[in-house]
Amino acid sequence: MLGSSDLEQFLALANRDPVTNVFALYRARTTSLEPRWLGGEMWGRFDDGRLVAACHVGANLVPVECTADDARAFAERALTRTRSATTIVGPHEPVRAFWNGVAASWGRPRETRWQQPHLVLSGPPAVEPDPRVRRTDRHDMDLLYPACVAMYTEEVGVSPESGGSADLYRARVAQLVSRGWSFARFDGGRLVFKAEVACATDRAAQIQGVWVPPDSRGKGLATAGMAAVVDAVRREIAPHVSLYVNEWNTSARRAYRAVGFTESTRFSTVMF
Numbered sequence: 645m646l647g648s649s650d651l652e653q654f655l656a657l658a659n660r661d662p663v664t665n666v667f668a669l670y671r672a673r674t675t676s677l678e679p680r681w682l683g684g685e686m687w688g689r690f691d692d693g694r695l696v697a698a699c700h701v702g703a704n705l706v707p708v709e710c711t712a713d714d715a716r717a718f719a720e721r722a723l724t725r726t727r728s729a730t731t732i733v734g735p736h737e738p739v740r741a742f743w744n745g746v747a748a749s750w751g752r753p754r755e756t757r758w759q760q761p762h763l764v765l766s767g768p769p770a771v772e773p774d775p776r777v778r779r780t781d782r783h784d785m786d787l788l789y790p791a792c793v794a795m796y797t798e799e800v801g802v803s804p805e806s807g808g809s810a811d812l813y814r815a816r817v818a819q820l821v822s823r824g825w826s827f828a829r830f831d832g833g834r835l836v837f838k839a840e841v842a843c844a845t846d847r848a849a850q851i852q853g854v855w856v857p858p859d860s861r862g863k864g865l866a867t868a869g870m871a872a873v874v875d876a877v878r879r880e881i882a883p884h885v886s887l888y889v890n891e892w893n894t895s896a897r898r899a900y901r902a903v904g905f906t907e908s909t910r911f912s913t914v915m916f
Contacts, residue, residue, distance in 0.1 A: 670843035705729035710738035719745025732914040739912040763905035769871035770904035777872035780826040795855035837869035849882040
């Protein structure tokens with residue numbers, strides 16, 4: 645298990661690919677790898693005293709700079725304890741190797757998504773940004789929060805409020821708003837586009853929660869809205885913007901392609 649004394653080595657490892665590893669870098673920099681702040685653990689694999697791979701182990705289990713062999717080693721360690729992860733997510737090869745190592749013991753997942761394009765944009769958007777997209781504030785919560793619940797339920801297949809988690813999820817949405825990481829467009833007293841920054845460093849930001857209400861789709865709101873989000877994020881947060889999308893979501897992929905995103909790798913997600 646890594647701790648604060650390993651932070652420098654960990655940052656050097658994860659910065660080999662600061663865009664793909666933005667989640668792990670964000671978590672490391674905001675917690676200094678202290679388990680009480682991580683809400684979990686960061687595991688490391690060493691070769692002659694040199695950190696060669698890592699794995700974030702919390703609600704999200706995320707391999708960091710792992711080969712398939714590294715992922716199998718982390719899977720062996722994971723089998724010595726009760727599963728805490730509700731999601732395994734990251735580059736396809738290590739996620740697949742990790743899952744193959746724990747599948748027999750961890751039970752049937754709720755869903756697996758094996759080929760999710762990981763997209764990156766490191767320049768200005770290729771289309772005109774929507775000037776009506778703006779950062780949200782606390783006064784928007786009555787419209788923003790139901791949209792976040794609807795997006796999550798549509799994307800993940802279960803409500804974020806299930807199991808008595810409504811207060812926790814509302815706090816997460818409010819936290820993103822307070823950080824200036826929540827963006828939306830409102831028309832006629834209703835939300836017609838939204839997106840958030842999930843995590844960020846000084847080099848990269850990952851977008852999540854892109855959503856347009858079903859009755860407003862097909863009007864170009866996502867394309868122009870994402871252009872506005874990319875423009876704001878690149879000016880004020882980080883120069884590289886990333887996200888990952890389900891392979892079957894052709895409309896979303898078409899919108900991201902129009903904005904200028906290109907595929908860098910494939911992610912996989914296992915959900916419990």
